[in-house]
Every structure is written in structure tokens, then in C-alpha cells.
Amino acid sequence: MANMxxxxxxxxxxxxxxETVCSWCGASRANPLWKTIAWIRxxxxxxxxxxxxxxxxxxxYIFSLILTEHHSLNFNAFSFLSPGQSSLFLLxxxxxxxxxxxxxxxxxxxxxxxxxxxxxxVFNLIALHRMAPxxxxxxxxxxxxxxxxxxxxxxxxxxxxxxxxxxxxxSAAICALxxxxxxxxxxxxxxxxxxxxREVGGWVFSLFVFGLIVPGINNWGHGGGxxxxxxxxxxxxxxxKKPETxxxxxxAIVCGLATIGCLVxxxxxxxxx
Numbered sequence: 001m002a003n004m005x006x007x008x009x010x011x012x013x014x015x016x017x018x019e020t021v022c023s024w025c026g027a028s029r030a031n032p033l034w035k036t037i038a039w040i041r042x043x044x045x046x047x048x049x050x051x052x053x054x055x056x057x058x059x060x061y062i063f064s065l066i067l068t069e070h071h072s073l074n075f076n077a078f079s080f081l082s083p084g085q086s087s088l089f090l091l092x093x094x095x096x097x098x099x100x101x102x103x104x105x106x107x108x109x110x111x112x113x114x115x116x117x118x119x120x121x122v123f124n125l126i127a128l129h130r131m132a133p134x135x136x137x138x139x140x141x142x143x144x145x146x147x148x149x150x151x152x153x154x155x156x157x158x159x160x161x162x163x164x165x166x167x168x169x170x171s172a173a174i175c176a177l178x179x180x181x182x183x184x185x186x187x188x189x190x191x192x193x194x195x196x197x198r199e200v201g202g203w204v205f206s207l208f209v210f211g212l213i214v215p216g217i218n219n220w221g222h223g224g225g226x227x228x229x230x231x232x233x234x235x236x237x238x239x240x241k242k243p244e245t246x247x248x249x250x251x252a253i254v255c256g257l258a259t260i261g262c263l264v265x266x267x268x269x270x271x272x273x
Contacts, residue, residue, distance in 0.1 A: 049141040050132040060113045061121050082117040092266040094156050095166040110262040112152035114168040124170040131177045140244040142252035143236045149255040151176020151228040158224025167218045172225040179229020
């Protein structure tokens, strides 16, 4: 029986099963990193980065509830199972208060993994579960995570500059994913690109309308996320024009380590109070 082609775990393109070096990105199958990435992908599936983001969001939501002395257990959809504001602040909520008064600039990253209630996290994780795989498909998992990380920071930075005192949530980072898809659709063009641009544009429009109708929505963070995603999509490029490189993988790892470092620091700091 003829050998079946396999996917390169770095660039996700088909190569011959007997090739020792990927003909697309040059990754060597003898490299331990190849085997490690292949094992991780085989264990967790192609969307393992998305799963990682979702798991971290859920863990810190539960953690924020555990650290809250008085939970909101009423049946108001917007406040059901809401963590206390003091716990969210100590775990890494961002805004003018944490940054200006306490110098917590790292909260621009940690705030992307905190949520204010059950409905808040459920909506965001549903959107993330839908958006992130689409971005991974067009940009690759490493670039998707870079966009998510820096896009969330960019969204909250604009929110901070606009004077928002305290804010949390993954929506700024999710909006960055939307922004990167907007860039992809517009830049690629053609039938597929036009479809992506129109569909994602409709989501962005609906999001901002929702933000104008529902009180408490951080539209500055959403807008900053979309703008950041557009810029990051342009700077990083997408698969059809440029495959992911070693630099992208290293930068994604740095983003992951920075995220874990910020959240662990915030958690240890909160437990020491």
C-alpha cells in the first residue's frame, strides 16, 4: 500500500510520509520540537490552542467565584454567579484605577481572562469557540494566539485611554480575531474573501449595536480590539501569502508564558491578601 501523506505539525501542509524535511516550511522531522508539536496536536486536536484559552478562562472564572465572599446567586441573568468586584480587581481587572493608582499595567493582559458573570463568560466562550478556529484556519494557531493576546491588550489600552475605570472580559481579544478576519477577507478578495468580509462585517456591526443597547458594555475595548486585529492581521500575514515561521511560534510561546505569568502572579497575590 502506498504511503499516505501527513500534515506538517508546524505549517499544517501535506507532505510525503517518507520526507525527512517539510518541503513547505523546512521543518525537520528529526527535530524534537516536531515530535513534541505532533504529540500535542495528536492528543488535543488541531484546536488545542483554542481549548487552552477556553480552559484558562473557565479556571479563572471559577477561581474568582471561590475567592468571592458573597456570591450573586439571584436569578437576574446579568448578575447570576457574579464574582465580587474586589476579587476581580485583585485577580487582574484593568482600567484607569488599576493602572493609574496601582501601576498594574500587566492587567491589560490578565483582564482578558476574567468575567463578571455566568452569562458573560458563556457568551464570550461561544464566540471564541466559533471565531478562533476560523482565524487558526487562515492564519495558523500561533498567529491566532498572537492576535488574541496582543489584540486584547490593544483593546484594553484604547479603553484605558478613553478613561474606563475598571473593565474585564475576553471580548476585546475576540474582537481582535474579528478584526483579523476582516483584514483577511478584504485583502484576499475573490468570492471567498468577499464572503468572509461581509459575514464578519455583519458580526462586528451587530456587536456594536448590541453594545449601544445594553448598558455596561465596553465599546472602547471592542473597537480597540477590532482595530488591533486589523493591524496585526496586516503585520503578521495569513497562510495563503506567508506560512507561519519559527518567529511566530516563538512569539506565541512568549505570549503563553506571559499570560500564565500574569495570571499566576495575580492569583498568588490574591491568596496572600
